[in-house]
Amino acid sequence: MKTLFTNYFNTFKGLSTEVWWLALITLINRAGTMVIPFLSLYLTDDLGFSLSKVAWVMTAFGLGSVVGTWIGGKLTDRIGYYKVMVRSLLSTGILFVILQYLQTFTSLCIGIFLVMAVADTFRPAMFVAMSAYSKPENKTRSVTLIRLAINLGFSAGPAVGGLIITTLGYGGLFWVDGITCILATILLMLVLNPKVSKPIDEVIVKEPKSIYKDKPFWIFFAAMLLFGIIFMQFFSTMPLYYKDVHSLTELEIGLLLGFNGMVIFILEMPLIKWLENSRYTKAGLMLFGAILLGLSFLVLTISPWVGILVVSMLFMTVGEMITFPFSNAFALERAKGGNQGEYMAMYVMAFSIAHIFGHNAGLQLVNYTGFDNTWRIMCILTVFSILLLFVLKLNLNKADIKDFEELKDTENDLSSKEIIFTSDLEENR
Secondary structure, X not given: OHHHHHHHHHOOOOOOHHHXXXXXXXXXHHHHOOHHHHHHHHHHXXXXXXXXXXXXHHHHHHHHHHHHHHHHHHHHHHHOHHHHHHHHHHHHHHHHHHHOOOOXXXXXXXXXXXXXXXXXXXXXXXXXXXXXXXXXHHHHHHHHHHHHHHHHHHHHHHHHHHHHHHHHHHHHHHHHHHHHHHHHHHHHHHHOOOOOOOOOOOOOOOOOEOHHHOHHHHHHHHHHHXXXXXXXXXXXXXXXXXXXXXXXXXXXXXXXXXXHHHHHHHHHHHHHHHHHOOOOOHHHHHHXXXXXXXXXXXXXXXXXXXXXXXXXXXXXXXXXXXXXXXXXXXXXXXXXXXXXXXXXXXXXXHHHHHHHHHHHXXXXXXXXXXXXXXXXXXXXXXXXXXXXXXHHHHHHHHHHHHHHHHHHHHHHHHHHXXXXXXXXXXXXX
16 A cells, blocks of 8 residues: 555656646635636526526636637737736736626626636646746646646635635625635745746747647647537536436535546546656547547447446546646647747637537537437547547658658768768878
8 A cells, every 4th residue: 555655656756846836826726716616606596697698608708718818828928927827816816806796797798708818818828837847758747737736626616615605605705716816826926936936948939830830730729629529518418417317416416526536636647657658649649538538428328327427437537637638748749839828828729619619519409409319429529539639640640750751861961971071081182
């Protein structure tokens, strides 16, 4: 048992102090966004909004996330990740406090849009900072540590949020959200200020290539957009399936979703450490993760047994654990030749767009075609995602062969010149 724990903690070794601080700041920030899980309840119970109005507020939420991510990428390339993160966290804290005073439908749509637009400028800046504070060989594990912090934050946030609502009401929730963002800002300024922390692998490209000319990246973007739409079903349509078809209680649904977080917390870092040292490429691993995600829906259509829900969740969880860290690392790798902020913004935007369309599309499909047909459609979408990742793998292999041939031609030219130079020397003798 002692050896098992030692091996587990060894998987965290080698990560820089700055990455650990960044993970803690992310944990505080994500745990602090307690309003988000309770937003629909707040709008219906406290403000008396109809479900139609709630849907539009949530659309404003998604659109704000997309716009904020894009702006965050641009600002990161212009003024640097540190300034973007500080301004984003501080402004988000202030906006969360103000948000509780907006009571009308129009003002809340605008308010939620602004909050998310400001809050999500943090995400691309955070990924660029993480890359700058990580050694090249540790970047995927650094991503995994940040993911663990996000998962812990999302797990702790709703639990604490529910307690705050019962004691202080929704107003107290907005205040706590705002204060935690400001506390995260103070911690960031103390530990990651450029005066006290130095980057390990900061990339400065004098002539960055345009992301819009990077064909492999856009194949990857399309694959991740589809992956995101499919993945979102586990947090919108799937809980309804658990309740309506398998008659699970809210407690049982919570335990099943909690199983996902527990497996990630225990196994993701050792799994990533092992895969990092394997011979598999990032594209190949993402492809395998997409296959597992597809299987998580396929198994639901072949058996009515309630235990199949655990099998499905396990397939999805392992697929998620493999795809997300290596897709993030792939985006960082492509970004080295261009504007890092822009690349990471586009990567995050793939999932922000999936957030806008994934939930709505899944619920509409369930409403019109039923659960089983919805799962079959998700399997078809997964096939398209897998095909795109396969095309990406082929493109990258061709690029590697081309680079190798160019290197070989250069070496041959140098050898020819050396032979000519040697011959000239011999003739002169």
